Amino acid sequence: MSGSREAILGAIRSTHLQGEHPRPAVPLFDQAAPADLKALFQKSLERMGGKMLLTDVADPMAPVRQAIVKPGPVVSCVPEFEGDMKITPHTKPTDIAPVEYAVLRAAFGVAETGSLCFTEKQLHVNTTGFLPQHLIVLLDPAQIVYNLHNAYQRPEWLQAHYAVFQSGPSATADIEGVLVHGAQGVRSLSVLFQP
Amino acid sequence: MTAELHEELTDPHGEQLDHGAASSRPLKSRISEPQPRGAKIRGNRPVDQSEAANRFMAATEHEAMHDARLWDLRQKRDKEMHGIEEWEELRNLASGIKEHTLSKLDYYLELFEKNATANGIKVHWAKDGAEHNAIVLEILRSRGVERLIKSKSMLTEECGFREFMAHNNVEVIETDLGERIQQLDDEAPSHVVVPAVHKLRTDVASVFAKTIGSDPDNADAHYLTECQREATRPLILSAQAGMTGGNFVVAETGTFVVCTNESNADLSANTPPLHIASIGIEKLIPGLNELPVFIRLLSRSALGSPITQYTSHFRGPREGGEMHVVLVDNGRSERLGMEKFWPGLKCIRCGACMNTCPVFRRSGGLSYGATYAGPIGLIIDPTFNVHKYRNLPYSSTMNGSCTNVCPVKINIHEQIADWRKTLAGEGEISPVKKVMMKAAGEVLASPVVYRASLPLGRSALRHLPHFMLYNKLNTWGRKRDIPETPKQTFNEWYRRNRKSQGEGENS
Numbered sequence: 001m002s003g004s005r006e007a008i009l010g011a012i013r014s015t016h017l018q019g020e021h022p023r024p025a026v027p028l029f030d031q032a033a034p035a036d037l038k039a040l041f042q043k044s045l046e047r048m049g050g051k052m053l054l055t056d057v058a059d060p061m062a063p064v065r066q067a068i069v070k071p072g073p074v075v076s077c078v079p080e081f082e083g084d085m086k087i088t089p090h091t092k093p094t095d096i097a098p099v100e101y102a103v104l105r106a107a108f109g110v111a112e113t114g115s116l117c118f119t120e121k122q123l124h125v126n127t128t129g130f131l132p133q134h135l136i137v138l139l140d141p142a143q144i145v146y147n148l149h150n151a152y153q154r155p156e157w158l159q160a161h162y163a164v165f166q167s168g169p170s171a172t173a174d175i176e177g178v179l180v181h182g183a184q185g186v187r188s189l190s191v192l193f194q195p
Numbered sequence: 196m197t198a199e200l201h202e203e204l205t206d207p208h209g210e211q212l213d214h215g216a217a218s219s220r221p222l223k224s225r226i227s228e229p230q231p232r233g234a235k236i237r238g239n240r241p242v243d244q245s246e247a248a249n250r251f252m253a254a255t256e257h258e259a260m261h262d263a264r265l266w267d268l269r270q271k272r273d274k275e276m277h278g279i280e281e282w283e284e285l286r287n288l289a290s291g292i293k294e295h296t297l298s299k300l301d302y303y304l305e306l307f308e309k310n311a312t313a314n315g316i317k318v319h320w321a322k323d324g325a326e327h328n329a330i331v332l333e334i335l336r337s338r339g340v341e342r343l344i345k346s347k348s349m350l351t352e353e354c355g356f357r358e359f360m361a362h363n364n365v366e367v368i369e370t371d372l373g374e375r376i377q378q379l380d381d382e383a384p385s386h387v388v389v390p391a392v393h394k395l396r397t398d399v400a401s402v403f404a405k406t407i408g409s410d411p412d413n414a415d416a417h418y419l420t421e422c423q424r425e426a427t428r429p430l431i432l433s434a435q436a437g438m439t440g441g442n443f444v445v446a447e448t449g450t451f452v453v454c455t456n457e458s459n460a461d462l463s464a465n466t467p468p469l470h471i472a473s474i475g476i477e478k479l480i481p482g483l484n485e486l487p488v489f490i491r492l493l494s495r496s497a498l499g500s501p502i503t504q505y506t507s508h509f510r511g512p513r514e515g516g517e518m519h520v521v522l523v524d525n526g527r528s529e530r531l532g533m534e535k536f537w538p539g540l541k542c543i544r545c546g547a548c549m550n551t552c553p554v555f556r557r558s559g560g561l562s563y564g565a566t567y568a569g570p571i572g573l574i575i576d577p578t579f580n581v582h583k584y585r586n587l588p589y590s591s592t593m594n595g596s597c598t599n600v601c602p603v604k605i606n607i608h609e610q611i612a613d614w615r616k617t618l619a620g621e622g623e624i625s626p627v628k629k630v631m632m633k634a635a636g637e638v639l640a641s642p643v644v645y646r647a648s649l650p651l652g653r654s655a656l657r658h659l660p661h662f663m664l665y666n667k668l669n670t671w672g673r674k675r676d677i678p679e680t681p682k683q684t685f686n687e688w689y690r691r692n693r694k695s696q697g698e699g700e701n702s
Contacts, residue, residue, distance in 0.1 A: 004524075005320035008476065011528035012301045017537065021298040024291040026484045029281050047214050048504065093466050094432050112491075113502040126465035126513055130458045148487035148502075157448060157483055161314065161511035162465070167502050168215065170458040174373035174389060176396050177218030177264050178211060178416035183372055184424060184431075185458030185505070 026149070033146035037111040038193065041144050044114030045191060048168030049181055053136075053192040063192050064103060067136050072100025077124045078138055080194070087124045096125060099132040106139045106191075107156050107163075112147040115167040116191070119160035126162055130185040135169075138194040216456050216498045218267045227397035227414075228256045233382070233561025239583050241625065242565065244590045248558030251393075261393055262557055265550040268389075271499020272547060272600065279495075285488055290604035292485045293541035296446075297531060303446040303479045304522065310449025311520060314511035319521045324354030327523045331356070331438075331471055332363055334519055338469060340365065340435040346453065346460035347371040348440030349387055349544055350475050352566045353525055353579075368430045370459035372423055379406040385560030385568065388497045388546040393559040437463035439509075441474035441520075442543065443489055447482035450510040451520065454493060454503040461507050471519045472509065476527050477540040489543060492602040497545040530578045535613045539574050541603040548597035548607055554590050563587060570597035574610040577618070585623040588614035646686060 034040055042052050053063040061081050068074060075096065076083030081103045096102075104123065106116035116137055123129050145151050156163055170185030181187050211221045231254040234247035252258050276282045296303055308318045321327035327350075335343065343365055351357070357378065360367045369378045373390035377383065380402045384390030391399065396414040403419055404411035407426040413419075439460045441451040451472055453460040464470045480486060494503045512518035531537050549555045549569030560568035565576040565584055573591060576584035588611050597607040618624055619632070638644050683691075 004322040004326060007322055008320055008522075008524045008528055009301045009304065011524070012304075012476075012531060015528070015532040015537075017294070017298045017531075018534070021291070021294045023295045023481060024288050026288055026292075026488055032280075044501065047501065049212070049214055097428075097432055115502060115506070120513060127462070130461045130465065148490055149484075152483045152487050157450070157508065157510075161509070162513060163508040163510075164461060165502065165506040166458075166504065167506075168504050171215050171456050171504050172372045172420060173216035173218065173456075173498075174371075174376070174391055175394075175399050175416040175419055176224060176260065177216075177222050177267065178396075179213070179215055179217030180417050180420040181212075182424065183420060183457035183459070184370055184427065184462055 028147075028149040028153075030146045030150055037144040037146060038141050040111040040146075041109050041114060041139075044111060045168065046114070048114045049171060049179075049189070050114060050168040051188065051190045053190050055193055060194060064136050064138075067190050068101050070100050070133075072133070073098055074101045074103065075099045075128060075132065076103040077122060077128060078103055078105045080138065087128070091125050093125055093127040093131075096127040096131040099128070101134045101136060102128045102132040103136045104128065104138070105194075106137050106143070108143040108145060108151070108154060109139050109191075110146075110148060110151045110165065111144050113165070113167050115148075115151070115165040116189075117151070117154075117156060117163060117165055119156050119163040121160065123162075129164060129166065130170075133182075133187050135166075135186045135189045137189065137191045139191055140195050141193045142195065215500045215504065218264060219271055219499075220267070222260060222263050222267065224256055224260050224395040224397065226256050227395070228254055230254070230394060230398045231257060231559070233385070233559070234564030236564055239580070241583060241586050242563065244558070244562050244564065244586055247562035247564065248554075248590075251559040251562055252557055257393065257395060257559070258557055260395055261559060264389075264392055265556045268497075268499055269547070269550040269600070272496055272550070273499075275495040275499050275501065279491070285492055286602055286604055288485075288488045289492055289543075289602055290541060292480055292488060293603050294538075296479050296481060297477065297537065297540055300476065300479065300531065303481060304476060306446040307444055307449055307479060308522075310447065311451075311511075312449075314449050315518065316449065316511055317517075317519045319519060321521055321523045321525070323525050324356075324523070327354045327473060327521055327525070328356055328359040330521055331473070332360070332365070334469070334471060335365055335436055338435065340469065342366045342368065342430065342434045343436045343438055344368045344370055344431050344434040344463045344467065345438035346440065346455060346463050347374045347384075347390065348438070348473055349384075349566065350440055350473050350523055350525075351438075352383060354473070354523070356473075368427065368434065370427060370431065370463055371455065371457060372420060375423060375427065376402060379403070383561065383566070386546055386549055387544045387567070387571075393561060431462050431466055434463075434467050436469040436471065437465075437467045438471045438473065439464055441472050441478055442493065443480055443486060444474055444478045445482060445486055446479055448510060450508050451478075452486065452490075453507045453509070454490075454505070455507070456498075456504045458505045461505055464507070464509065465513070468515065469517045469519075470509070470512070471521065473521045473523060476522050476524055477542075493543055493545055496547040496600065496602040526579055530575075533578070535617070536574060536578060536610060538605050539571070539578070539610065541605050542571055542575070543603055544571075545602060547600040547602065551596045551600050553592055553594070553596075558590070563590070570607045570611070571605070574605075574607060574614060577614055581618070581621065581623055585618050586625065588618065589628075646684075
């Protein structure tokens, strides 16, 4: 309500914090970045409960096919792999609910935390990141940045309306600290390095 | 509900998973025991934290599990800290960024409003909880919403949001597991990050058996989590609106950021056509350069994991969707004007101060009888109601550990001391404390009276422990052994030893 807007801003303007509070400059903290970000990414991903799929040079999509072991609809948001459910401009967010596997490509990865970035551009319908039971993700190793400071220098943040870092599958430890995958979102997350 | 589990839920080696938010070692409770309940709320009367803490400590299995789980989180936090060379620099930066933003809060709020509005977000302003609830209800009513799914938000707890919506016939479904447990048990969250940490698995089994039809004899955490997933999913799919909080708000891009481990914020925001985010005005930060400082500190401080499983950034509605942000003051602008207490606004709600606090770990978050428990609660709660929460600043050992672990360097223990002074100055002090402090003041004011009192004090320590030691001033002293009292005072010892030695040398 507009009256409250003015009241809140007015109350803030009537306060004056003592001392100077300049805006600090934040370094990138990336001097120690290793040359091989793939290894660090994999280590961090596994710490967060994600799995790496082994690449197959002769048949690049074989690891994806092999990772699909359960019956149920597969939706693909990547041209490299054919799913059996199509996303169209009419697909509603809830239509993704019966999906067993979604195959996605990450915009980029973060080695420090094993995170994968998805925006609406990669997800097509935002719920493909969360409503399927399992995710299989293609990641171009050239699109791995070292740490979160580097990650927030990327252009996606000014392009997308929605962007998410997924770091492993959905998880909870709310009952006696016992970690359970698949609290509400995906039960497993597998990553394949694929340029 | 079937006891069959998806195989992902059980570790193939039969061992407990130990990454992410997990405890670093299995902490299974051994026995079932009735759950101790929180502080008794009697209108505006001062909350008696020590009374509720006594009942929590009497439930020994609950106390032991709570203490072990939270101390383990503290140790996991330390391990993460040691893995990052620039940790202290990050804390300094986080503190400096928050102080800078708070010093120009009006500017950054308007900047956020401008950028968010340009991206299609409708921004609302609420001066208090009641206005927040009214704004949200109006949005929901005008769109015919009967069911709202939401992720965890301490702000909506402040606003009494769920109770308000229940009275107005809107069904609110919490989607964070811990928060859902608490909602189904009609209890407030006891901790800002792990809302049901005061409950044993058997408590959860009994709540779920009564409310979502799980097997009352199955207290396996995997089974209980799966039951909740299966029960909540149809509600997520049929809700007409979703609600989230906001951990960080980036003014320069008009983005708000939500951190969860379960992806429940993403589900709440992306599944229904309408997304409403309730955000406290202190959550602002300037830009994207500052954001990673906080993302790197938050989950490491909270759970000892490098990052939350999901870090979600909302900058505008999706195609065909609708997005609202309600910026809520609810006492924050007033706190900003409090010379000693404004730094509490730097808080990012990580809960590290709770995990490290010996009082919190042994008394449970519900014993505080307030939205915010633990050390941060002691300094925030009295700003909401100085009379009702006047006892809370005494629920501290003043060991300073909270200040040492705080990722944004809030001087928590100093503020606790300042609250004690302020409360005494405002006459907000219980009659028992008043009598004891007056007596102590008279004794400490005179060296002669002080010396004369010491042998009495020693005697009192030995013979009157319940009067002098285990009173309301000293809640944390319960179940701790007081060090054995010396047989003589230092003054007596000095006179006997040094003086006689000195006399010996002279002679």
